[in-house]
Amino acid sequence: MEWKNRADAVIIGGGILGIATAYYLAKMGMRDVVILERGTVCCGSTGRCGAGIRAQWGTEMNCRLAIATIGIFEHLEDELGMSIGLNQCGYLLVAYSAQELANLRSYMKLQNELGIESRTVSLDEAREICPALDAGDAEGFTYHARDGHADPFLTTYAFLEAAKGMGVVCHRKTECTGIRIKYDAAVGVSTSKGDIDAGIVINCAGGYASQVAAMAGVDLPNWGERHEIMITEPVEPGICPPMLMSFSGNYYIQQRPHGSIICGMSPAGHHHSAECGTTWQFITRMSRVLNRLLPATRDIRVVRHWSGLYDMTPDGSPIIGETDVKNFYHSTGYSGHGFMLAPIAGKILAQHLTGTQPDIDFSPLDYRRFARGELITEPNIT
Numbered sequence: 299m300e301w302k303n304r305a306d307a308v309i310i311g312g313g314i315l316g317i318a319t320a321y322y323l324a325k326m327g328m329r330d331v332v333i334l335e336r337g338t339v340c341c342g343s344t345g346r347c348g349a350g351i352r353a354q355w356g357t358e359m360n361c362r363l364a365i366a367t368i369g370i371f372e373h374l375e376d377e378l379g380m381s382i383g384l385n386q387c388g389y390l391l392v393a394y395s396a397q398e399l400a401n402l403r404s405y406m407k408l409q410n411e412l413g414i415e416s417r418t419v420s421l422d423e424a425r426e427i428c429p430a431l432d433a434g435d436a437e438g439f440t441y442h443a444r445d446g447h448a449d450p451f452l453t454t455y456a457f458l459e460a461a462k463g464m465g466v467v468c469h470r471k472t473e474c475t476g477i478r479i480k481y482d483a484a485v486g487v488s489t490s491k492g493d494i495d496a497g498i499v500i501n502c503a504g505g506y507a508s509q510v511a512a513m514a515g516v517d518l519p520n521w522g523e524r525h526e527i528m529i530t531e532p533v534e535p536g537i538c539p540p541m542l543m544s545f546s547g548n549y550y551i552q553q554r555p556h557g558s559i560i561c562g563m564s565p566a567g568h569h570h571s572a573e574c575g576t577t578w579q580f581i582t583r584m585s586r587v588l589n590r591l592l593p594a595t596r597d598i599r600v601v602r603h604w605s606g607l608y609d610m611t612p613d614g615s616p617i618i619g620e621t622d623v624k625n626f627y628h629s630t631g632y633s634g635h636g637f638m639l640a641p642i643a644g645k646i647l648a649q650h651l652t653g654t655q656p657d658i659d660f661s662p663l664d665y666r667r668f669a670r671g672e673l674i675t676e677p678n679i680t
């Protein structure tokens with residue numbers, strides 16, 4: 299691939315955030331956009347995720363971002379001209395105590411005020427939505443029909459192909475090794491294949507975002523957290539159409555169209571990690587939860603088990619925007635929900651960088667909010 303020494307924007311990271319951002323920058327008229335990926339496209343968290351998409355959040359910011367991103371997902375196949383595997387099967391949230399149900403109801407009120415049509419459902423209706431569900435111990439449920447999931451590989455490649463069609467260049471196996479700075483402003487990057495001068499540098503390095511930020515002396519509060527996930531052999535399709543999720547129960551479970559079940563839970567202890575890897579403890583704990591909720595899965599086998607990094611922030615909300623180093627931007631810290639937010643996050647950052655009013659004011663997601671003590675603490679995460 300031709301190597302150019304100069305670009306309007308260089309994006310570090312070939313996951314869905316970097317690639318969606320590149321797509322929107324090109325679409326909004328930026329000419330030379332270059333993506334640097336040290337491995338292969340989707341080798342990071344994007345290719346390892348559950349790819350769930352939901353609007354049932356507990357902060358106004360995440361609700362606004364999520365309902366806007368769902369609106370984009372709903373038209374993305376037409377826009378990009380490729381399949382993204384979107385399945386709007388809804389998210390069924392399960393509460394196990396009166397307090398948890400009261401919390402879900404109060405977030406639902408906020409969601410409804412913002413145009414998200416989430417609602418509470420009875421146990422009988424929950425069983426209609428999810429025929430194999432055994433949740434007699436649940437206190438209650440909320441449901442939003444426009445939630446669902448998509449295929450993370452198809453979605454990312456659809457963005458990439460459309461971006462390439464507009465001139466975006468993606469250099470795989472190319473590591474960003476330094477951010478070049480002049481007079482407190484980023485002026486380009488050093489890479490394993492040579493330098494590139496750039497008007498703008500954007501950090502979309504997912505679980506490695508704080509290492510990339512440190513190349514410019516920027517101290518992001520992000521950390522990587524390893525999350526395991528597994529997939530079973532197929533069972534009868536349609537036993538669990540929605541994404542089943544519980545914050546206190548610590549699980550998310552979805553059935554793929556061909557019948558396999560993908561499920562995950564958060565790690566005990568939430569330790570910081572830069573490494574992926576798998577444990578028997580996860581399979582044991584996860585299988586027990588799965589078998590209890592969906593007894594029809596009791597005799598099936600796990601066919602694959604892997605892990606990836608959540609790119610965490612102290613308040614569970616992303617960091618989008620410029621830092622003290624001018625022209626050095628970040629779109630990071632998605633804390634386990636970056637797949638779903640990537641379309642809207644890419645769009646609003648590109649709008650800002652091309653001089654258009656962003657659809658959503660993302661200035662509260664500035665990284666200086668931590669120093670100011672203005673956290674946007676998201677309660678609806680495990």
Ligand SMILES: Cc1cc2nc3c(=O)[nH]c(=O)nc-3n(C[C@H](O)[C@H](O)[C@H](O)COP(=O)(O)OP(=O)(O)OC[C@H]3O[C@@H](n4cnc5c(N)ncnc54)[C@H](O)[C@@H]3O)c2cc1C
Pocket residue numbers: 310311312313314315316334335336337338339340341342343344345346347348349350351472473474475502503504505506510525526527562605606607608609629630632633634635636637638639
């Ligand atoms: C098990 C699991 C389940 C998840 N489930 C969901 C879900 O249901 N819904 C949801 O919305 N999100 C989910 N997520 C989170 C989601 O995967 C991430 O938020 C999202 O993929 C982040 O995308 P990204 O592009 O920022 O990061 P990544 O996909 O990790 O991409 C970053 C890329 O940067 C590259 N990179 C790093 N450093 C450098 C460098 N110096 N030079 C060049 N390249 C570099 C890496 O190789 C990597 O490919 C899940 C994550 C995991 C691990």
